[in-house]
Amino acid sequence: MxxxxxxxxxxxxxxxxxxxxxxxxxxxxxxxxxxxxxxxxxxxxxxxxxxxxxxxxxxxxxxxxxxxxxxxxxxxxxxxxxxxxxxxxxxxxxxxIAEAAMHVASLLGRSFSVVTTLSRTIGRARDLGTLYGLDARCAGYHACEIPVLELETNPDTLDILTDACREALESDGSDAIVLGCAGMADLAARIGDKIGAPVIDGVxxxxxxxxxxxxxxxxxxTASGEFAKxxxxxxxxxxxxxxxx
Amino acid sequence: MxxxxxxxxxxxxxxxxxxxxxxxxxxxxxxxxxxxxxxxxxxxxxxxxxxxxxxxxxxxxxxxxxxxxxxxxxxxxxxxxxxxxxxxxxxxxxxxIAEAAMHVASLLGRSFSVVTTLSRTIGRARDLGTLYGLDARCAGYHACEIPVLELETNPDTLDILTDACREALESDGSDAIVLGCAGMADLAARIGDKIGAPVIDGVxxxxxxxxxxxxxxxxxxTASGEFAKxxxxxxxxxxxxxxxx
Amino acid sequence: MxxxxxxxxxxxxxxxxxxxxxxxxxxxxxxxxxxxxxxxxxxxxxxxxxxxxxxxxxxxxxxxxxxxxxxxxxxxxxxxxxxxxxxxxxxxxxxxIAEAAMHVASLLGRSFSVVTTLSRTIGRARDLGTLYGLDARCAGYHACEIPVLELETNPDTLDILTDACREALESDGSDAIVLGCAGMADLAARIGDKIGAPVIDGVxxxxxxxxxxxxxxxxxxTASGEFAKxxxxxxxxxxxxxxxx
Amino acid sequence: MxxxxxxxxxxxxxxxxxxxxxxxxxxxxxxxxxxxxxxxxxxxxxxxxxxxxxxxxxxxxxxxxxxxxxxxxxxxxxxxxxxxxxxxxxxxxxxxIAEAAMHVASLLGRSFSVVTTLSRTIGRARDLGTLYGLDARCAGYHACEIPVLELETNPDTLDILTDACREALESDGSDAIVLGCAGMADLAARIGDKIGAPVIDGVxxxxxxxxxxxxxxxxxxTASGEFAKxxxxxxxxxxxxxxxx
Amino acid sequence: MxxxxxxxxxxxxxxxxxxxxxxxxxxxxxxxxxxxxxxxxxxxxxxxxxxxxxxxxxxxxxxxxxxxxxxxxxxxxxxxxxxxxxxxxxxxxxxxIAEAAMHVASLLGRSFSVVTTLSRTIGRARDLGTLYGLDARCAGYHACEIPVLELETNPDTLDILTDACREALESDGSDAIVLGCAGMADLAARIGDKIGAPVIDGVxxxxxxxxxxxxxxxxxxTASGEFAKxxxxxxxxxxxxxxxx
Amino acid sequence: MxxxxxxxxxxxxxxxxxxxxxxxxxxxxxxxxxxxxxxxxxxxxxxxxxxxxxxxxxxxxxxxxxxxxxxxxxxxxxxxxxxxxxxxxxxxxxxxIAEAAMHVASLLGRSFSVVTTLSRTIGRARDLGTLYGLDARCAGYHACEIPVLELETNPDTLDILTDACREALESDGSDAIVLGCAGMADLAARIGDKIGAPVIDGVxxxxxxxxxxxxxxxxxxTASGEFAKxxxxxxxxxxxxxxxx
The missing domain is CATH 3.40.50.12500 (Rossmann fold)
Structure with missing residues (x-):
């Protein structure tokens, strides 16, 4: 495959x-x-x-x-x-990956929180949550304010992101975290270990x-024709x- | 595993x-x-x-x-x-399996139709669709009116169910079928071949x-406490x- | 009768x-x-x-x-x-009683707040509010964190619960309180007197x-068949x- | 009282x-x-x-x-x-009475149908269903097209209304009927007997x-102030x- | 015209x-x-x-x-x-004017905040937002607590209202302000200048x-008949x- | 300007x-x-x-x-x-123009119908209706099945489209028509005259x-930052x- x-x-x-x-x-x-x-x-x-x-x-x-x-x-x-x-x-x-992560997260508890890079990207995530039908399952959208390309270079990324995830969980009263950027894919497991909650990387x-x-x-x-070639x-x-x- | x-x-x-x-x-x-x-x-x-x-x-x-x-x-x-x-x-x-099938189906097109056994079970499926947030993705709920235990013994199960799936797809204008009973698990592939649409078995x-x-x-x-022991x-x-x- | x-x-x-x-x-x-x-x-x-x-x-x-x-x-x-x-x-x-209390509460003002025992039970109350269609009428779900069987024995139950109801009313900007446990049935009138708001006991x-x-x-x-024997x-x-x- | x-x-x-x-x-x-x-x-x-x-x-x-x-x-x-x-x-x-009937009807089955007088009044009923949160419970709105003041004088009112209720139940797949006019209050019991389903008169x-x-x-x-004098x-x-x- | x-x-x-x-x-x-x-x-x-x-x-x-x-x-x-x-x-x-302002505001960003006179009028605004379908676009309803007839006479109206708008924008994370009273019509431009955000007067x-x-x-x-004479x-x-x- | x-x-x-x-x-x-x-x-x-x-x-x-x-x-x-x-x-x-037409249409009656070119484009229109909050106002989406570039050249466009609009109005019980393609802009007035209902061209x-x-x-x-440069x-x-x- x-x-x-x-x-x-x-x-x-x-x-x-x-x-x-x-x-x-x-x-x-x-x-x-x-x-x-x-x-x-x-x-x-x-x-x-x-x-x-x-x-x-x-x-x-x-x-x-x-x-x-x-x-x-x-x-x-x-x-x-x-x-x-x-x-x-x-x-x-x-x-x-937003679709993947939101669907999986909704199988792991009552609600999840999204933690993304810059706050200006939250609007798009909201739209997706609405279209996928999972907005009621998303308890909150949060930003760590680290630009995408700095995720890898900023030495504090793991700490900042971990803190943002922990705070999201508490303020939202949610059960799981969805990471809102493909560039965070390598951090999911480590953050999960630190906060003791499921952390979903969409990749x-x-x-x-x-x-x-x-x-x-x-x-x-393709029965409805919408997704035909x-x-x-x-x-x-x-x-x-x-x-x- | x-x-x-x-x-x-x-x-x-x-x-x-x-x-x-x-x-x-x-x-x-x-x-x-x-x-x-x-x-x-x-x-x-x-x-x-x-x-x-x-x-x-x-x-x-x-x-x-x-x-x-x-x-x-x-x-x-x-x-x-x-x-x-x-x-x-x-x-x-x-x-x-309802949860599994509905989530997967929503990744395969604009909307899906549920085809279940007896019509009296549709109410429960609706409630689940609502709670999972996927009711807007479900274009219709249908019944083939074959009782659960007859699925295996009725020689016409495959034909009746295939017809019901085909009709659901047409009347709903949907893109995928969700089979509404675990007892239909062995039929998904054959029905899919006949109707040319994705047919999802939740098992x-x-x-x-x-x-x-x-x-x-x-x-x-378990962060919110709801799913703690x-x-x-x-x-x-x-x-x-x-x-x- | x-x-x-x-x-x-x-x-x-x-x-x-x-x-x-x-x-x-x-x-x-x-x-x-x-x-x-x-x-x-x-x-x-x-x-x-x-x-x-x-x-x-x-x-x-x-x-x-x-x-x-x-x-x-x-x-x-x-x-x-x-x-x-x-x-x-x-x-x-x-x-x-959740159904009864939520419906009655929605006739008594713009919105109501639910005050229940342990916070882990809030998820179920939310699901019920969603299924009954009254989630938009419920301004908030709160817990007093007294276990069910302690409601009767804890000498501070009335005070703690009254405080929780008063705070719910204020933080939610709601007009009525729904008590979230049958074990609180004997307290509704007294709490209502103290907070000057309608307090609904579902029993x-x-x-x-x-x-x-x-x-x-x-x-x-039973016309749809769902609730037939x-x-x-x-x-x-x-x-x-x-x-x- | x-x-x-x-x-x-x-x-x-x-x-x-x-x-x-x-x-x-x-x-x-x-x-x-x-x-x-x-x-x-x-x-x-x-x-x-x-x-x-x-x-x-x-x-x-x-x-x-x-x-x-x-x-x-x-x-x-x-x-x-x-x-x-x-x-x-x-x-x-x-x-x-719309509020009363809709809330009671939602306790008697999965969904109800409203049968009212003239079709032009359906819009208002829809708005009320939306505001009360019960639109998902209302499976359909129907009109018998008898003006309010003719309900009492038209010799066929009972028959026409009974037919409309029976058809609503069937086409909507609902479990109960809500009568959409106070002038129908005296007919609820008789219609209920004829159609074998609960018929709710809001009066x-x-x-x-x-x-x-x-x-x-x-x-x-009056805690939120909205319903103060x-x-x-x-x-x-x-x-x-x-x-x- | x-x-x-x-x-x-x-x-x-x-x-x-x-x-x-x-x-x-x-x-x-x-x-x-x-x-x-x-x-x-x-x-x-x-x-x-x-x-x-x-x-x-x-x-x-x-x-x-x-x-x-x-x-x-x-x-x-x-x-x-x-x-x-x-x-x-x-x-x-x-x-x-609520309808006008809410529709226009929804064209100017992700969400808007309503700032009205007395808080007791917020309930009605919420109902309108719901009926117009724009409640998801309205990030919050706020009151400046100045009675309608004092808007013109209170020397601090502009300052109080400007502060309320600024705070609404911040607390709601919204992009635009809808003024919730016709008596505020003359203030929209001046408030907009002060807060640097679009301020919509429904008049x-x-x-x-x-x-x-x-x-x-x-x-x-009038095709549906609802709005016929x-x-x-x-x-x-x-x-x-x-x-x- | x-x-x-x-x-x-x-x-x-x-x-x-x-x-x-x-x-x-x-x-x-x-x-x-x-x-x-x-x-x-x-x-x-x-x-x-x-x-x-x-x-x-x-x-x-x-x-x-x-x-x-x-x-x-x-x-x-x-x-x-x-x-x-x-x-x-x-x-x-x-x-x-979808946004413009849907908002205007929602001011002209209880509900509107969208009539577009090919049925495969309906999915996108639905998504927009959902995101704009106007899906409850849209009573139905319809297609005339004329490709965009044939709208101008097909001698029957006006007749086909007029029929589709008339049927949409009747089957949906709606009050207004939204034309679902910029290429229909020149036909709105003529269709409106023929069907006696408001026909909205988004251009x-x-x-x-x-x-x-x-x-x-x-x-x-730009207060929320989402629409900043x-x-x-x-x-x-x-x-x-x-x-x-």
Whole structure:
């Protein structure tokens, strides 16, 4: 089985963190293909960054589908950028890490808290919680105010994030923590040990959800037509390659 | 890894179907321990049956916890009987098959339809959809009107159920089907082939969710106190063994 | 008219408090039959306790139905244990005290606050509020942290509970208080006098709702089939008496 | 105990129907004071009619409060006209019949259907269902298209209404019927007998809810200030008598 | 184009503030006809006041419709008194200022905060937010505790209100402010300058919404029948003039 | 005042339709600058098309902001592509036509129906309805099954669309129609005349909403930080020009 884990950020160092997290939980016979977004922002910290990360994400999926289709695609950014579009082009299930983490967290207690990077990204997380139906399960959204690319370099990341998680748990009266950035993937276990609560990293969770879906032979449904392949169409202005007519 | 799959019905033949479904998807090194509820109704087709299936479910979990704790417990009845109580007594994650199937289905399209046995069980499914936050994702609840224990013996089960699934998909405009009974576990793949849509059996889905959680070292959170171990207490009237004081 | 008030806890002393609360408001020609749960936990303070209180509750109702059917059944525990199952077996309306208190409270102002015993029971109250549709009317859930069986013996119960109610009213900006345990039934009037706000005890409220329903000749509807009598079925493992085939 | 049942319509014949319905269920020592709205529309069949029925309703309550305060006030029109305002001026609980019927109906099954007079009044009923939190419990709103004042004179009212109720039950898959007009109060029992389902008339239900609240010594809460007495104020233009400064 | 701006309060001084706010934004060829409610309370600060302001509001609209129909009607009180009834009698669109302000505010950021006069009016604003579907967009309701008629005379109104808006923005984490009283119409711009956030006055916003609707040739739809003209009917008790039969 | 109307499709003919619709309602002194998306799909009929239309939309806004900032930006595609991102980069309000049309429609009756092009686009419209809080106001989503680019060339477009609107109104029991594609902008008035109900085109509605906001000096709020300018960041892979560092 091959699962393609896409880092929607163009910062390659983040891809290493993400790939390691995916590989650490995947089955022995599951190959993790980690791909860095070839075009767009270094890191995603605004609606603008997120929107502009989508073309690259779609290009990665289309390229794989054309050559060596994966058995599942994971969008490793907590805004789940391009999720619905990706479902149209992929021949296998596609999951976003916010989606993965929120669903898993809702199986582990009454409510969970999201702890993300910058507070300006909370709005997007709220929208996703609403669309996924899990807003009533999310007791609060919190930010540690560390930018995405500093997560790896800031020597205090683990401490700051641990404190934010502990405070979220207390102030929200929640039972679990959802980490709100793929760049935190390597910290979930350590934070969990410190705070004694389940801490969910969407990269690892999403990898296993995809592996499960492939095992179950499940796929994105197209009965309503919404997720059928996009209609052939002329694209212009530098995006010609995205068109198919 | 050991996952305990509990059949809340006392009909042992159903346990075989359930165990086979779980084993067919579990990893090679995952042991499936399938247990038939030792006390209660043969089959669960009412709120009454479901309520009376719970003591046995809890007894099974307590017994395993006391002897050979599993790495996850699956409640293989679509009413998810005793789920919250089970979470209090188990030292590992507990998932119900309705919960498992609904969450997975919501990752496979805009909406899903539930197809269950008798229409009188739809009310419970609705309540679960509401509590899990997935009611907006469920486009409709349908019944094939085959009693639980006839699923195996009725020669037309596959045809009747397939028709019901196809009609649900069309009338609801949905993208996926959730099968509403553990006794349908062996039919998911065949129905899916016939209707060309993803058909989710909660037994297989739940087994893989539990396997994933164990791999992720996740557990039911107890920070809010709700899912902490029950307080020691005197039980009487024939249920003394359930007490701990 | 005969109304059966069931104490789902097996602690008989609580039954006296509950019976007195019911009798203090019932009409002169309404007979209150107070029954202590013959099997299960002394007191209900967890999902586990609540689930295991249900068989006894159903046994009480079935026994009465077989001998001297009541005109209404009240489940005097704030988790409303076994409510849907009870509706299937009873030939008269069944109400839970959480249900009764929340509905009445919503007629007395914009919002109400729930004040219960241990905080770990709040989750169940939330679920009930959601299922009854009254969560938007409930401004907050609070705990006084007095265990159920200490309500009667702790000399400071009235003071502690009164303080908790007053604080709930202020912090929530609500208009009414719902007491979250049948064991508080004797305190509603006194707390109400002290805080100058309506304080609803579900035992008294539920008794009068049932008396009203009997006067109105209303009964649980069975048109959808959900609340029809459970199908005859074989029960095993010590629960044979619950089966009917 | 004295309960004031107000007919917001100015058609006195309706008041007789309403008063009879209230008296038929009230306790022997409960006096029903039935009052016809002294000003406004003969019958209420639009938002306009309803808005203009409110001054008279408030005048009736203020007058009673000034002379012989009742122990409860029932607004016998399914739009619950002036309910919040009435709560500010009354020293005892106030209930609307839509509110009463919807709450009681939600205790009798999974869902209920509303059957009202003209379809143009359904919008208001929907709004009330939303505000009371019971919209998820209401499976459908239906109209029999008989104008309010024809309910008494049309010889086919019982048949037409019975058919509408039966069809509502079937098409909605609901368990109970709520009659959507005070002018139908005398028909509830007969329709219930014919369709074999609980049929709730808000006049009778509301009378018993108010009687219950008075017995419980409950009152509209004023802690949040919203339902405190209106501030003294100058009124002009013919409405001087409504002012208090 | 002529837009009729109705002050539901009978205090004429408020009408001047309201008219000025409307005229300051209306197009050069839009005539603003400002009308003071001819009957009812000086100011609206309770459900009671609001209900009794409605007859005058409807009388104003009916009178204009009979003589010189406007191209739009604005109800300049934050309770949107009589909105649905007004839609039935007016031949042109009718908007309330709460409705106008909340809709516009939801276009200017993730969430908005409402800052109103007395806290007792918050309940009504909540109900409107719920009915308009914008409660999830409203991050909080706040009161400055200045009575309506003191807004103009209190020398500290601007400072107090500005502080309340600033605090609301901070405590709610919202992006915009909705002023909760027509009497604040002249302060929106100045408060906006001080706090650096969009501050929406419903009078100005509603005027432009009505002007837009007239330009678009839009009107209240009557296809469902709910907003058709009220049926002809006899009115009595001093309200004869409101009847049409 | 200058309002920039952006056609997210790259088909220039559609831009003419859109520009004409905007100009037909704008004030005499409002300049409409209509811009065709310079990059991306000819027409938007899938999540994929929509995602890939966003970079061009953002490029248009950034270019205008850098040279001649507009007083408002309208996204003339019913998926409101890139709305949140556009709000971050624009110094003036940004509105999508779905947002504009749904808000205006909710002021014109109890509920509205959406009639769009292909049924596969309904999912996106539902998501927007949910996020804007107006899903309860939307009584139904319908498709006329005419592709976007055929709207202009199909000689039966007006008839087919009119029939679809009429049927939507009847089957949904709604009061107004929202047209679900910018390419239908020129048909709103004609359809409205034929069906006798308000028909809302989001291009015209959105133009007037933006004109109103500019007149009111309102702007996107940045207090919560979510809609502040995107952080400076390095972009790569052909999207360098979108970066700012």
């Amino acid at each position: 091959r699962i393609c884990v896409i880092n929607p950020n163009t910062a390659a160092a983040m891809t290493d963190v993400i790939a390691a997290a995916a590989r650490s939980v995947a089955a022995a016979d599951t190959e993790i293909v980690a791909v860095t977004n070839p075009m767009g922002p270094e890191s995603i910290e605004s609606h603008y960054d997120e929107a502009l990360a989508v073309p690259g994400v779609l290009q990665v999926i289309s390229a794989m589908e054309a050559t060596a289709p994966a058995d599942g695609y994971l969008l490793a950014c907590f805004g789940d950028p391009g999720l619905d579009a990706a479902r149209e082009v992929a021949g296998a299930p596609v999951i976003g 690892a969770a999403g990898t296993l959800l995809l592996q499960s879906m492939a095992t179950l032979n499940l796929f994105t449904g 996009p209609l052939p169409k002329r694209y212009t202005g530098g995006l010609e390659a995205f068109g198919s007519a | 050991r996952i305990c799959v509990i059949n809340p019905n006392t009909a042992a033949a159903m346990t075989d179907v359930i165990a086979a479904a779980a084993r067919s998807v579990a990893a090679a090194d995952t042991e499936i321990v399938a247990v038939t509820n030792p006390m209660g109704p043969e089959s669960i087709e009412s709120h009454y049956d479901e309520a009376l299936a719970v003591p046995g479910v809890l007894q099974v979990i307590s017994a395993m916890e006391a002897t050979a704790p599993a790495d996850g417990y699956l409640l293989a009845c679509f009413g998810d009987p005793g789920l919250d109580a089970a979470r209090e007594v188990a030292g590992a994650p507990v998932i119900g 297989a889905a739940g087994t893989l969710l539990l396997q994933s959680m164990a791999t992720l070292n996740l557990f039911t959170g 029950p307080l020691p207490k005197r039980y009487t009237g024939g249920l003394e063994a359930f007490g701990s004081a | 005969r109304i059966c008030v069931i104490n789902p806890n097996t602690a008989a002393a609580m039954t006296d408090v509950i019976a007195a609360a019911a009798r203090s408001v019932a009409a002169a020609d309404t007979e209150i039959v107070a029954v202590t749960n013959p099997m299960g936990p002394e007191s209900i303070e967890s999902h586990y306790d609540e689930a295991l209180a249900v068989p006894g509750v159903l046994q009480v109702i079935s026994a009465m139905e077989a001998t001297a059917p009541a005109d209404g059944y009240l489940l005097a525990c704030f988790g409303d244990p076994g409510l849907d199952a009870a509706r299937e077996v009873a030939g008269a309306p069944v109400i839970g 008294a409220a539920g008794t009068l709702l049932l008396q009203s329903m009997a006067t109105l000749n209303l009964f649980t509807g 459970p199908l005859p079925k074989r029960y095993t493992g010590g629960l044979e008496a619950f089966g009917s085939a | 004295r309960i004031c049942v107000i007919n917001p319509n100015t058609a006195a014949a309706m008041t007789d129907v309403i008063a009879a319905a209230a008296r038929s269920v009230a306790a022997a020592d409960t006096e029903i004071v039935a009052v016809t709205n002294p000003m406004g529309p003969e019958s209420i069949e639009s938002h306009y009619d309803e808005a203009l029925a409110v001054p008279g309703v408030l005048q009736v309550i203020s007058a009673m409060e000034a002379t012989a305060p009742a122990d409860g006030y029932l607004l016998a029109c399914f739009g619950d006209p002036g309910l919040d305002a009435a709560r500010e001026v009354a020293g005892a609980p106030v209930i609307g 009778a239900a509301g009378t018993l809810l108010l009687q219950s609240m008075a017995t419980l010594n409950l009152f509209t809460g 209106p501030l003294p104020k100058r009124y002009t233009g013919g409405l001087e008598a409504f002012g208090s400064a | 002529r837009i009729c701006v109705i002050n539901p309060n009978t205090a004429a001084a408020m009408t001047d503030v309201i008219a000025a706010a409307a005229r300051s934004v209306a197009a050069a060829d839009t005539e603003i006809v400002a009308v003071t409610n001819p009957m009812g309370p000086e100011s609206i600060e309770s459900h009671y006041d609001e209900a009794l302001a409605v007859p005058g509001v409807l009388q104003v609209i009916s009178a204009m419709e009979a003589t010189a129909p406007a191209d739009g009607y604005l109800l300049a009180c934050f309770g949107d008194p009589g909105l649905d009834a007004a839609r039935e009698v007016a031949g042109a669109p009718v908007i309330g 100005a916003a509603g005027t432009l919404l009505l002007q837009s609707m007239a330009t678009l040739n839009l009107f209240t739809g 009220p049926l002809p009917k006899r009115y009595t008790g001093g309200l004869e003039a409101f009847g049409s039969a | 200058r309002i920039c109307v952006i056609n997210p499709n790259t088909a220039a003919a559609m831009t003419d339709v859109i520009a004409a619709a905007a100009r037909s309602v704008a004030a005499a002194d409002t300049e409409i600058v209509a811009v065709t998306n310079p990059m991306g799909p000819e027409s938007i009929e899938s999540h994929y098309d929509e995602a890939l239309a966003v970079p061009g939309v953002l490029q248009v806004i950034s270019a205008m902001e850098a040279t001649a900032p507009a007083d408002g930006y309208l996204l003339a595609c019913f998926g409101d592509p890139g709305l949140d991102a556009a709000r971050e980069v624009a110094g003036a309000p940004v509105i999508g 015209a509605a959105g133009t007037l909403l933006l004109q109103s906001m500019a007149t009111l000096n309102l702007f996107t709020g 995107p952080l400076p960041k390095r972009y790569t892979g052909g999207l360098e020009a979108f970066g700012s560092a």
